[in-house]
Amino acid sequence: MYTDTAHDAAHGEHHDHGPAKGLMRWVTTTNHKDIGTLYLWLAFTMLLYGGSMAMIIRLELFQPGLQWVEPHFFNQMTTMHGLVMVFGAIMPAFVGLANWLIPIMIGAPDMALPRMNNWSFWILPFAFTILASTTFMEGGAPAFGWTFYAPLSTTFAPDTTDFFIFAVHLMGISSVMGAINVIATILNMRAPGMTLMKMPLFVWTWLITAYLLIAVMPVLAGAVTMMLTDRHFGTSFFDAAGGGDPVMFQHIFWFFGHPEVYIMILPAFGVISAIIPTFARKPLFGYSSMVYATASIAILSFMVWAHHMFTVGMPVAGELYFMYATILISVPTGVKVFNWVTTMWKGSMTFETPMLWALGFIVMFTIGGLSGLMLGVAPVDTQYHDTYFVVAHFHYVLVTGALYSIIAAFYYWVPKWTGHMYDEKLGKIHFWWSTISVNVLFFPQHFVGLAGMPRRIPDYSLQFAEFNMISSIGGFAFGLAQIFFLYIVIKTIRGGVKATDRVWEGATGLEFEQLPSPPPYHSFTEAPTVK
Amino acid sequence: MKVSPLRLAAIPLLMFGFGFALVPLYDVFCDITGLNGKTGRIEASEIDNSQVDKSRTIEVRFLANTGNGLPWNFQPLVKMMEIHPGQVYEAMFRVRSASDEPTLGQAIPSVSPGLAAEYFNKTECFCFTEQELAGRETIDMPVRFVVGTGISENIEQITLSYTFFSLDKG
Numbered sequence: 001m002y003t004d005t006a007h008d009a010a011h012g013e014h015h016d017h018g019p020a021k022g023l024m025r026w027v028t029t030t031n032h033k034d035i036g037t038l039y040l041w042l043a044f045t046m047l048l049y050g051g052s053m054a055m056i057i058r059l060e061l062f063q064p065g066l067q068w069v070e071p072h073f074f075n076q077m078t079t080m081h082g083l084v085m086v087f088g089a090i091m092p093a094f095v096g097l098a099n100w101l102i103p104i105m106i107g108a109p110d111m112a113l114p115r116m117n118n119w120s121f122w123i124l125p126f127a128f129t130i131l132a133s134t135t136f137m138e139g140g141a142p143a144f145g146w147t148f149y150a151p152l153s154t155t156f157a158p159d160t161t162d163f164f165i166f167a168v169h170l171m172g173i174s175s176v177m178g179a180i181n182v183i184a185t186i187l188n189m190r191a192p193g194m195t196l197m198k199m200p201l202f203v204w205t206w207l208i209t210a211y212l213l214i215a216v217m218p219v220l221a222g223a224v225t226m227m228l229t230d231r232h233f234g235t236s237f238f239d240a241a242g243g244g245d246p247v248m249f250q251h252i253f254w255f256f257g258h259p260e261v262y263i264m265i266l267p268a269f270g271v272i273s274a275i276i277p278t279f280a281r282k283p284l285f286g287y288s289s290m291v292y293a294t295a296s297i298a299i300l301s302f303m304v305w306a307h308h309m310f311t312v313g314m315p316v317a318g319e320l321y322f323m324y325a326t327i328l329i330s331v332p333t334g335v336k337v338f339n340w341v342t343t344m345w346k347g348s349m350t351f352e353t354p355m356l357w358a359l360g361f362i363v364m365f366t367i368g369g370l371s372g373l374m375l376g377v378a379p380v381d382t383q384y385h386d387t388y389f390v391v392a393h394f395h396y397v398l399v400t401g402a403l404y405s406i407i408a409a410f411y412y413w414v415p416k417w418t419g420h421m422y423d424e425k426l427g428k429i430h431f432w433w434s435t436i437s438v439n440v441l442f443f444p445q446h447f448v449g450l451a452g453m454p455r456r457i458p459d460y461s462l463q464f465a466e467f468n469m470i471s472s473i474g475g476f477a478f479g480l481a482q483i484f485f486l487y488i489v490i491k492t493i494r495g496g497v498k499a500t501d502r503v504w505e506g507a508t509g510l511e512f513e514q515l516p517s518p519p520p521y522h523s524f525t526e527a528p529t530v531k
Numbered sequence: 532m533k534v535s536p537l538r539l540a541a542i543p544l545l546m547f548g549f550g551f552a553l554v555p556l557y558d559v560f561c562d563i564t565g566l567n568g569k570t571g572r573i574e575a576s577e578i579d580n581s582q583v584d585k586s587r588t589i590e591v592r593f594l595a596n597t598g599n600g601l602p603w604n605f606q607p608l609v610k611m612m613e614i615h616p617g618q619v620y621e622a623m624f625r626v627r628s629a630s631d632e633p634t635l636g637q638a639i640p641s642v643s644p645g646l647a648a649e650y651f652n653k654t655e656c657f658c659f660t661e662q663e664l665a666g667r668e669t670i671d672m673p674v675r676f677v678v679g680t681g682i683s684e685n686i687e688q689i690t691l692s693y694t695f696f697s698l699d700k701g
Contacts, residue, residue, distance in 0.1 A: 113536060155599070176543045180536050187534045218543040222550025237554060240639050241598060241696030248557045252550060315646055 018521045027122070030114035031521060032099045033417075038121050039096025043406075044486070046088030046128065051479050053081040058441075058475035060458050061468050074458035075143035076135065082146025086264070087171045088128055090398065093406045094267040095120075095178050098206050100417065102182065104511040104519060105200050107191025107528045112184035113177075120177040127170035134160040145456060147257065150238035150249035154230045161231065165224045172217040179213035182206055191510070193530035197288065200509050204291050205270030208298045212259045212266070215302075220256040223249065247312055254305035262301045264398060266294055268365075268405035269336055272358050274509070275412050276340050279355035280347030281506040286339040293332035293339075300329050310381045319378040326376035330369065337366055352504070353427030357408030360435050361401060368396025371446065386456075389449025395442045400435075407434075407485070414489075415503045416511055419518035420496030426488050433481040440474025573652045573677075583617035584680045590614075591678070594692035595624055601697035602630040603664065608671070616650075616680040624657065624672050624693065628664040635663050635698040643690045650679035651689065661698055 019025050019034065026038060056077050060068050069077070099117065103110055111117045135141040139158025142148065153161060186207045190199070199207075226237040226249075236242020238249045269290075277284045284290065307326045310319060340362055349355070371393040375381050384390060407430075415421050444467040449455075453464045460468065499517040511519070514528050591614050593607035608623040628634055638658035642648040653659075657672035664670065678689065 180539045180543075183539055184534060184536045214539065214543045215546050218547035219550040219553075222547050222553075226551075226554075240694065241637065241698075243639075245557070245561075248554065251557060252553050255550075255553065313643075313645055 028118070030110070030118050032103050032111045032114070032117065033519070033521065035111075035117050035121050036096045036098075036100030037417075039092045039099060040410075042121070042124055042128075043089050043093035043096060044489070046084050046092065047403075047482065048486070049132070050081050050084035050089055051482060053077045053084070054475065055479050057081065058472040061460070062472040063469065064460055064462055064465050066459055069458070071458045072140065072143060075145075075456065076141040078456050079142045079145055079148075080131075080135070083131065083142070084128070085398070086146065086260070087168075088124075090264045090402050090406070091175065092124060094206075094209070094264070094402075095175075097202075097267065097271070097406070097409050097413075098178075098182055101413065101511065102185055102203055102206060103189070104515060104523055105203050105509055106186065106189065106194050107510050107514075107524050107530065108185060108189035109522060109525050111181050112188055113181045116177050117181055120174045120181065123170050123174040123177075127167045127174065130163050130170070131167035134163045137163075147250075147253060148224075148227070149253070150227065150230070150246045154227050154238055157231075162228065165228050168224045169221055172221045175213050175217045179210035179217075182210040183214075186210075191524070191527040191530050194510075197291070198530065200270070201273035201284065201287070201290055201294075202267065202270030205266040205268075205273075205294050208294050209263050209266045212263050212298055212301070216256045216259040216263075219252065220260075223252045223256065226252075247309075250309050250312060251306065254308045255302075257308065258305040259298070259301045261394075261397075262297055264402045265365075266298065268361070268402050269294060271405040271409040271412075272340060272361055273336075275354050275358040275408055276343050276362075278412075278504050278506040278508070279352060279358075280344045280349050282343055282347040283508075284339070285342040285345075286335070289335055290339055293335040296332040297329060300325065300332070304329065307376055307378075307381070310378045311385045323376060323378040327373065330373055333369060337362060337369075352411075353422070353424060353431060354408050354412035356428065356431045357404050357411060360431065361404040361408060364396055364400030364404070364435075364438075368393055368398075368401055371396065384449065386454055387449040388445040388453045388455055391455050392442050392445035392449055395445075399442070400438055410489070412504075413511075414492055415499030416515075416517050416519070418493055418496075419499055419516075420492050421499050422488060422492040422496060426484075426491075430481060430485055430488060433484065434478060437474045437477035437481060441471055441478050442474070444468075444471045444474075573654060582680050583615050585615050587616055588613050589616065589678060589682070589686065590688045591620075591622075592688065592690045593622060593624070594690060596692065596694045597636075598694045598696045601636050601695055602634065603628055603636060603695055605693070605695050614678060616678045616682055619654065619675055619677045622674045622676070622691075624674065625669065626662070626664065626672065626695070627669040628667055630664075631666040633663060633665050635661055636695040637661050637698050638693045638695045641692045641694070643692065644686060647678070647682060647686050647689045650682040651691070652677055652679065658693060662695075 019031065020028070026034065029035060029038075056069060057074065060066075060074055099111065102108070132141075137160045139160045142153070142157070142161060142164045144152035144157060148164075186199070186203055196204075226235070229235040230237050230239055230244075236244040238244050238246045240246065273284055273290060304322055304326045306314065306318065306322045310322070314322075351359075371389065375384055375390065375393055411422060411427055448460075448464045448467045448471075451464065453460050501516050502512050503517060504512070510524075510528060510530070515523055591612045593610060593612075595605040595607050597603050597605050604627040606625055608625055612620060612622060614620050638656075640653075640656070640658050642651045653674060653676045655673060655675040657674065662670075662672070674691075676691075
């Protein structure tokens with residue numbers, strides 16, 4: 001479908017060309033591997049940027065009282081930390097993994113729309129430069145929380161909010177283009193014999209994630225467009241004075257926002273479903289149930305958004321519906337966790353670094369899932385709402401969930417990508433350092449949250465002092481561990497023990513079975529055969 | 532199964548439209564269920580005075596606020612009334628402009644609990660139209676309302692809140 005024979009004949013002599021030389025290679029590249037690498041580096045940069053803001057937050061919360069920053073600046077930090085981590089770190093990291101892995105997993109020569117792929121990526125550095133530049137403007141960066149509820153983000157927001165709106169539009173366009181690319185690649189470019197139900201689960205989870213992206217990112221774009229017209233063009237979508245309703249903002253936002261949390265976790269499920277079977281040396285238990293569970297989670301994610309809003313005032317019938325629908329999601333999620341555990345059952349397990357991160361994911365993501373169940377129960381959510389319990393919950397699912405799976409994916413596939421094994425000892429130190437510190441960081445936040453400490457506030461009552469100090473110490477240690485990770489990444493790229501083509505004894509899939517480590521710049525120019 | 536990227540692009544375009552379609556959907560949904568506390572309006576002729584339920588007494592409280600910098604002092608003359616469902620009552624609100632210039636405002640009503648909104652109907656209200664006050668003017672404004680007899684047994688208190696917003700440009 002995408003081959004043009006005349007074109008091929010004219011340029012036949014360039015068929016095996018490698019990457020162009022110099023910096024322009026990265027600017028003009030349409031190669032899925034290059035673009036994957038660019039995405040991953042952007043995500044890492046944003047992780048450190050968002051992480052540095054987390055350090056400022058933890059520094060301020062180290063002791064009660066106002067120590068280091070002004071409350072308004074603190075608000076900017078919590079807001080930008082959330083925005084940067086969600087849109088800058090987690091999402092681009094998964095798109096980077098998709099770019100690197102989907103073509104070599106399904107036997108395709110590249111992504112379906114390589115030039116658009118280049119655009120999807122290169123929009124993002126501009127979007128984040130625009131967003132970050134607001135920090136240095138009069139009025140400061142967004143300070144209304146990453147959820148930018150109206151009227152905080154409309155009537156009461158500084159002029160810099162327009163930069164934020166434009167940045168969100170750019171991120172949305174990038175995500176939608178990337179998602180269309182993923183869907184077109186998966187549906188059109190699979191090698192002969194690679195039926196849908198033979199695809200690796202990472203490909204399946206990304207296919208479903210891509211559909212979520214094209215369904216909800218435009219709704220977010222609609223929400224910020226309404227904000228923009230409310231702010232400047234006299235509309236009253238969210239302004240009661242003109243007949244609008246600020247609560248409607250929350251409904252529209254969370255109609256995007258809840259599928260968004262699954263956009264950030266479904267590809268993680270795919271990563272874990274690749275790693276666990278390799279190191280348990282058993283095929284994944286219940287492959288088709290995993291596919292159906294992923295699809296069920298995606299569909300349910302459109303029907304539960306108001307569980308973020310139990311306290312805005314809802315009739316009992318609404319609370320009951322959203323509560324039951326929310327709790328229902330634990331069924332397909334439970335299917336996944338039990339399938340991973342069953343995959344390991346009586347397996348010949350070894351515990352190389354990727355497996356450690358994957359196991360850490362299963363244990364700690366489940367802790368986050370459990371606190372999620374508690375939050376999903378409407379009557380008790382009234383107490384937990386907007387406390388540190390919520391902060392603890394979503395950091396367990398996003399840091400020890402999504403981020404852990406990304407790090408696991410790095411250790412698992414980096415020997416394939418670079419041809420170098422990472423340093424196993426350093427990888428294990430990174431895991432244990434991160435895992436101990438991340439629990440010191442986030443576990444106490446459950447306690448202060450249950451005791452009533454509100455989130456997004458730069459000061460707190462004295463009775464929360466000890467737990468906050470412990471939490472901050474964990475935070476600093478966890479932040480430092482990721483600088484250590486940067487060292488490991490650079491060290492692995494620059495050299496290391498030569499990786500075998502199979503990399504792991506139990507590894508399966510086209511990328512391990514049919515490609516060398518590292519794969520050539522253009523791989524699968526002729527489609528492999530899939531049994 | 533092959534898919535065309537251009538056809539795929541229709542999905543985000545449709546969803547962008549759907550985001551805006553949520554606005555009227557939300558209004559219709561709230562209108563039917565009364566969820567966002569917006570009160571209803573009926574004609575005086577629609578009221579059937581024979582349906583007054585003397586066996587029930589509901590406490591109606593009044594709140595008055597001003598928003599977005601409107602220089603008005605706005606208060607209910609009676610803070611609370613005991614009413615029977617089905618009967619028409621009148622409550623007075625007083626507004627005094629603290630500005631030397633003429634000012635224009637619009638009152639937005641809200642009823643709490645939200646479930647009462649469906650049964651809270653007004654035959655006359657200053658919130659139906661824009662209000663213009665001359666400099667330093669004081670006016671009294673009536674609200675005539677009736678609470679429907681079908682209202683849930685569990686509701687013993689209703690709060691009717693008005694916020695006056697400025698309609699002056701700039």
